[in-house]
Amino acid sequence: MTSSTHLPADLTDRWHQAAERLGASAPADTPLHSGMGGRTLSGPVVTTDGLSAWLRLMVAPKPEGKIWEGAALADALLGDAISRPVILAEHTWHEDGAAFQANLWTRLRGEILSPTPDLSAPAPVDEQWWRDIRACVDEVRTSADPSGRGVMTQAYIDRIPRFIPALEGADLTVSRWEAAHGDLHWANLTRDPLEIIDWEGWGAAPAGYDAAVLLAYALPAPDTAAKVREMFGDMLNTEHGRLAQLVICAEIIQASERDDVHARLKPHAERLADEILALQ
Structure with missing residues (x-):
């Protein structure tokens, strides 16, 4: 371009x-x-x-x-x-x-949850909000994404060992792709009511990717991160979901050289990647 x-x-x-x-x-x-x-x-x-x-x-x-x-x-x-x-x-x-x-x-009916993609404090949302975000993610992932439209490519995923060296030599082939928002962080979400904004980049992504992004950007707020794990555990605690988490960790580490948001998220992403690798 x-x-x-x-x-x-x-x-x-x-x-x-x-x-x-x-x-x-x-x-x-x-x-x-x-x-x-x-x-x-x-x-x-x-x-x-x-x-x-x-x-x-x-x-x-x-x-x-x-x-x-x-x-x-x-x-x-x-x-x-x-x-x-x-x-x-x-x-x-x-x-x-x-x-x-x-x-x-x-116009948005609700209030943006965070001025930045990451959280600095627990997300001020109730149980209904969590049920609503889960329902929306389920609705997206069962939608048919337009042909040839992807959040990322397999070629990019094959390069993530550059940012997580422990993955060197690992088979990173994505066996399941699903429609995803692709940028489901906390600056793209509202409360009272829930709305999801910024759909420009949506498309096919590794299964569980939206849940993985939501988790990664919640890591500075442990209580909210724990709630993400609870609500999306069936997506995250699978082979597909663990790969999706490694992908977003690599993206955060890569972006940490470009902006302050990802620089402060980098240690959280590195710890999450280590935790996932310890399970393999």
Whole structure:
């Protein structure tokens, strides 16, 4: 993919332009949230009929690829039993050699559980929330993911001994792939009620991967990590689930060189990997 340095640096004007084209508006000083390496810009809007909504603008070199297609495919192919925001409208266009995609979403009804993907304290959720997240994960994993769409590849998994050297020479072949959200951490979850956001990267993943991600990012909060293990033990305590945990541990260790979140998660991921390897 073309480097993001070739893409527009400031999306603010285009965000407001997209709002107008989608029949929505926002004050000029509306706080906007940048994400994905500066390639997305999001913020609240109000539609012409007075509905409070959320507008997300993404820029890419071309109108193609997993991230570009993911949200619309999730909206079209995943069942209503999976609690998540719904796309109200979409607008795409080309300008200055780049492609722009604007999605207008229903506003979140609940409160985001964590400002970062990891937890620094126990998740403030009740038993119903745990039953709901389990039901959503089950609904996703039994869904048919679009052909050729994956959260990761077998080739990547074959390389994870670079980050967990004890796996050198091990057979890391994934024998069961299932549909997964792919980024089921605590900044992508709400409470009162539960909603799951950011479906751009969903697709096929090793069985148990969503449960493994949820566990890995809960490790700094032992009580919540224990609850994840309780609710998803039938997924995690299997050959497939243990491989999924090793995969997310390797991803965290790899990412620890790039950002503070994964740097502080790295020792937790290393301990989890050691625990899993001790069982083999």
